Amino acid sequence: MGDVICDDYLEIFYMIKRIIGLSIILTIGGILLLSFRTKENVDLSSYSTEGLDLYYIAPNFNEIEDDNTFISPELGKSYIGFKEAVAFKESRGDYGVVNQFGYLGKYQFGKGTLALIGVKNVKRNKFLSDPVLQEKAFYANLSRNKWVLRRDIKWFVGRRMNGVEVTESGILAAAHLSGPGAVKKYLRSGGVEGFADAFGTTIRYYMKRFGGYDTSFVVPNKKAKVI
Incomplete structure (x- = not known):
């Protein structure tokens, strides 16, 4: 059992x-x-997220307000197109304007920058009423900045930083905004060391907005002077 x-x-x-x-x-x-x-x-x-720009920085109000407001099909991406686009952003192209911080003319120069390129002992009204002098000052400043940033132009042009392709014209425009030293810090830190002017405009914004212009016309010159 x-x-x-x-x-x-x-x-x-x-x-x-x-x-x-x-x-x-x-x-x-x-x-x-x-x-x-x-x-x-x-x-x-x-x-897949391949090819998508996953790094986005929200622009401030100033950047949104006037983005893409200057369009000149005739000038295109030439050097003249570049300088007129920068001028439009800075002053709407007005040679005689002075902003609330004391920056002068079509390209909104500070007195310190003008002194570096040889514009000294020139009365404000004389500078504001002299378009030829202002155009020479813009070129001299570009020429000096291009020399200061020559290595950075060689190293970084063609790369992407913070979602923006680095170009020579973008670098030069950003240097006009913030000075070449701030642009060096920005590029060599991989975009971590940023800068914004009194209106909140950033290096990244200038590099994006003014990228892709032909600035080969500008000859780098350590001792570029207007006068």
């Missing part, structure tokens, strides 16, 4: 074992089948 009961228990045990084994096999098979069907039916490439 005891042997019969023992045999019954063994039979039940093996039956349960077979059921569990079969359940495991069916579960694994179902998972594999589902995975194959998923690969066939879902195009995962549509979820």
